[in-house]
Amino acid sequence: MYGPxxxxxxGPGPWRGSAGEMDHVDDVGPHGRAVLAGDMAWPExxxxxxxxxxxxxRGRADLPxxxxxxxxxxxxxxxxxxxSFPSAGRADRGDxxxxxxxxxxxxxxVGPLSGQALARPHPQTDKARxxxxxxxxxxxxxxxxxxxEREHMKTYCVRKAAGPVALDGGxxxxxxxxxxxxxxAHCVGGDFEHQPVTQARVLYDDEALQxxxxxxxxxxxxxxxxxxxKVCRDSCVELFFTPGADTSVGYFNFEINCSGVMLAxxxxxxxxxxxxxxxxxxxxxxxxxxxxxxxxxxLREPTTWHVAYRLPLDILGHFLTITPPKTGxxxxxxxxxxxxxxxxxxxxxxxPIDTPGPNFHRPDSFGxxxxx
Numbered sequence: 001m002y003g004p005x006x007x008x009x010x011g012p013g014p015w016r017g018s019a020g021e022m023d024h025v026d027d028v029g030p031h032g033r034a035v036l037a038g039d040m041a042w043p044e045x046x047x048x049x050x051x052x053x054x055x056x057x058r059g060r061a062d063l064p065x066x067x068x069x070x071x072x073x074x075x076x077x078x079x080x081x082x083x084s085f086p087s088a089g090r091a092d093r094g095d096x097x098x099x100x101x102x103x104x105x106x107x108x109x110v111g112p113l114s115g116q117a118l119a120r121p122h123p124q125t126d127k128a129r130x131x132x133x134x135x136x137x138x139x140x141x142x143x144x145x146x147x148x149e150r151e152h153m154k155t156y157c158v159r160k161a162a163g164p165v166a167l168d169g170g171x172x173x174x175x176x177x178x179x180x181x182x183x184x185a186h187c188v189g190g191d192f193e194h195q196p197v198t199q200a201r202v203l204y205d206d207e208a209l210q211x212x213x214x215x216x217x218x219x220x221x222x223x224x225x226x227x228x229x230k231v232c233r234d235s236c237v238e239l240f241f242t243p244g245a246d247t248s249v250g251y252f253n254f255e256i257n258c259s260g261v262m263l264a265x266x267x268x269x270x271x272x273x274x275x276x277x278x279x280x281x282x283x284x285x286x287x288x289x290x291x292x293x294x295x296x297x298x299l300r301e302p303t304t305w306h307v308a309y310r311l312p313l314d315i316l317g318h319f320l321t322i323t324p325p326k327t328g329x330x331x332x333x334x335x336x337x338x339x340x341x342x343x344x345x346x347x348x349x350x351x352p353i354d355t356p357g358p359n360f361h362r363p364d365s366f367g368x369x370x371x372x
Contacts, residue, residue, distance in 0.1 A: 154351040154367035156182050161203040165210040167288035167308040176212060179203050184337045186349045189358035194219060194344035198337040204325045212308040213237040219344045220303045222259040222295040227282050231257040233341035241333035243322035247363035250320060258305045260289030266319040281318060286310040298343060325371040332366035
């Protein structure tokens with residue numbers, strides 16, 4: 001009845017699961033509704049199951065994996081008879097299990113579209129009669145809705161540089177005025193006495209990203225001396241990003257203190273070893289800072305400082321396949337400000353992070369970089 005989805009966020013459909021095909025029913029703005037039609041795979045009941053009403057038959061349908069831009073999925077399992085759903089399944093990417101609950105002729109759960117939906121129908125009677133086969137009702141359809149993450153995800157538009165970008169040209173120069181400004185103002189894991197006004201800007205060209213930060217600060221300190229030192233302990237700004245839309249492949253973290261000393265790591269998929277960027281690649285990154293190489297003792301008076309760097313795109317390809325920036329391409333990212341070992345530590349982010357304590361390594365909370 002409905003053709004495959006051709007929307008820009010999903011690409012061509014349909015997507016096939018073991019229980020059928022999933023197509024969009026409609027696509028209005030950032031909202032969509034999809035239907036996976038097909039029968040649940042029910043096991044044939046045995047005599048033992050039929051004679052034990054406390055044992056419930058179980059059915060399963062594997063949902064197809066949609067592209068990674070869909071969140072807040074809601075799943076309905078439509079049954080021909082009243083059912084309970086004490087277990088709604090597990091996901092195949094380590095996502096939280098679907099929430100639990102009961103409905104008579106439908107079960108609504110919240111969880112990822114990629115995973116397994118499990119359902120157990122009620123026994124037909126409280127007391128099964130000896131020898132009677134209790135056949136479960138059929139689950140004849142699954143419907144799922146989703147909300148495109150663009151509805152609630154913070155987005156920073158990365159503009160293409162009009163010409164060469166001088167890193168030391170100044171925050172207020174014409175070339176940097178072309179860039180949008182991202183405020184790094186969300187407290188991460190607490191509320192802090194000192195919350196420096198922090199702003200980030202990004203431009204791009206065919207060969208590199210140009211990144212700049214401006215910080216209106218106090219209690220400024222910088223003791224890290226060389227590549228990959230623990231610059232997060234100093235007055236520091238950071239950019240974490242995945243050069244594409246799928247954070248499961250890993251992400252980069254570039255951390256730089258107010259003196260221009262940088263740490264550059266690639267954080268691969270969960271369970272894999274963190275990879276430090278080799279020095280020969282690091283040395284291709286041009287860096288400028290407004291502060292001296294060391295700031296010790298701490299500067300307690302109000303101080304505004306700047307850092308900027310040019311990040312060649314080709315060094316990213318040593319770690320994973322990137323989606324090259326061009327009009328319409330989306331990456332995932334977050335900007336941060338921290339100062340772990342200063343007299344007034346703080347942890348701030350551009351895209352909000354909901355954690356009980358400071359933790360920047362949350363790719364699930366990344367915003368979007370949209371290249372124009």
